[in-house]
Amino acid sequence: MKAFLAAVVVGIIVAVGSAQLLDSRFQTTTPALYTTEGARITSPGDNLVQF
Amino acid sequence: MTRLTRLLAIAAFAALGAVGAPLMPLAPMAEAQQVNPTAESVTEDKLFQALRGDQMIEGRASIPDPKAPGLIKPGNKGWADTHTGTIRALTVWTMIGMVALLGIFYAYRGRIRIDAGPSGRTIKRFGGVERFAHWLMAVSFILLALTGLNLVLGRSVLLPMIGEGAFGALSASGKIVHNYMGWAFMLGLALAFVVWVGRNLPKAHDLTWIAMGGGLFKKGVHPPAGKFNAGQKLIFWSVVVGGAALSFTGVMLLFPVLAGTQADWQLYQLIHGIAAALLTAVILAHIYIGSIGMEGAFDAMGSGEVDLNWAREHHSLWVEEVEGKSAGSQGGGRVAPAE
Numbered sequence A: 001m002k003a004f005l006a007a008v009v010v011g012i013i014v015a016v017g018s019a020q021l022l023d024s025r026f027q028t029t030t031p032a033l034y035t036t037e038g039a040r041i042t043s044p045g046d047n048l049v050q051f
Numbered sequence B: 001m002t003r004l005t006r007l008l009a010i011a012a013f014a015a016l017g018a019v020g021a022p023l024m025p026l027a028p029m030a031e032a033q034q035v036n037p038t039a040e041s042v043t044e045d046k047l048f049q050a051l052r053g054d055q056m057i058e059g060r061a062s063i064p065d066p067k068a069p070g071l072i073k074p075g076n077k078g079w080a081d082t083h084t085g086t087i088r089a090l091t092v093w094t095m096i097g098m099v100a101l102l103g104i105f106y107a108y109r110g111r112i113r114i115d116a117g118p119s120g121r122t123i124k125r126f127g128g129v130e131r132f133a134h135w136l137m138a139v140s141f142i143l144l145a146l147t148g149l150n151l152v153l154g155r156s157v158l159l160p161m162i163g164e165g166a167f168g169a170l171s172a173s174g175k176i177v178h179n180y181m182g183w184a185f186m187l188g189l190a191l192a193f194v195v196w197v198g199r200n201l202p203k204a205h206d207l208t209w210i211a212m213g214g215g216l217f218k219k220g221v222h223p224p225a226g227k228f229n230a231g232q233k234l235i236f237w238s239v240v241v242g243g244a245a246l247s248f249t250g251v252m253l254l255f256p257v258l259a260g261t262q263a264d265w266q267l268y269q270l271i272h273g274i275a276a277a278l279l280t281a282v283i284l285a286h287i288y289i290g291s292i293g294m295e296g297a298f299d300a301m302g303s304g305e306v307d308l309n310w311a312r313e314h315h316s317l318w319v320e321e322v323e324g325k326s327a328g329s330q331g332g333g334r335v336a337p338a339e
């Protein structure tokens, strides 16, 4: 049980940690990356079905 | 003016008219080309016409993404069919097939019992690090499998059941979970590989185990096996190879710029989809045999201690090895009475 709970906690920490690291240093959203002075791309929002 | 010259004048005027008529609209167009930058842009009608065909449609885009102008390529259409047709069918049928097989196996064999009955004494099977690695890999894999399955089947299965709003919210958060849980899975996979690879190398007695069907189909049949039997070694290597393939292609899908062009993305997505479907089917069988399918098996990953009779029946060579070692170290205390 202890090993299982430790795995759940570490799993969450690794996922949240990698999200922070990737978002802050390695990833940019398409709208942010490809928007230029001449072309603005709007964000599609969060709901991928209704937008 | 004579009648003849009047006739000639009319004819010349008419001829000029006939030639001039089609020229007339050209003049303003040539002029417009200099002032109207969108004169040559695609009309909606033309675009829809072209989209219906199977020709390549490429243009210019004003954003600095070199791949953006490739709107439709014939290969992409074929790919879309493979993705929504072949991969989806493969996923559905491997899942249904495995669940059906396990159902048939359960109906035929029932729960595999400890033939000699529980001994009341336990033996240490997996330490904390091994169980931690297993559960890190298992928890993350199950989340990845569920959120991945939603990408393949969610629209046709879940959307009609829970509606657009709930499905949209669920899929958007599922995508985030899928992208980032992948890293926890990779860590668990690497750990499990390190702690178990030495015990999963093929041995001669694995062939006997396979020839006897692992003793799975008949009560009282127990081929000799080390810490892991041949079936488990197959599961281990499927997880390692399938997990590595999923990890590599997954990272490529997360970073498409590293991966290359559309053709590369399609290849990676294809491998990702096929490996996911096959490995999930293998894992369904694994979860079955590790829980309801076999009495005493779950304890190995639960408390880490298994019943001695269970161990003697399923991993006889390993028990001899452990008992030999603990006898060598004067009782060593590795086999203990159950509480």
Ligand code: HEM
Residues within 6 Å of the ligand: B125, B134, B137, B138, B139, B141, B142, B192, B228, B231, B232, B233, B235, B236, B239, B283, B286, B287, B290, B291, B297, B298, B299, B300, B301
């Ligand atoms: C609720 C889900 C799961 C349960 C109940 C479960 C149960 C078990 C048990 C009881 C063992 C030890 C077998 C023994 O003592 O010989 C084991 C081993 C193992 N598990 Fe799991 N497991 C689960 C999910 C997973 C997942 C999702 C993966 C991989 C993606 C995985 C990979 C492995 C591997 C590689 C081993 C070692 C080789 C083997 O025993 O087949 N397990 N599991």
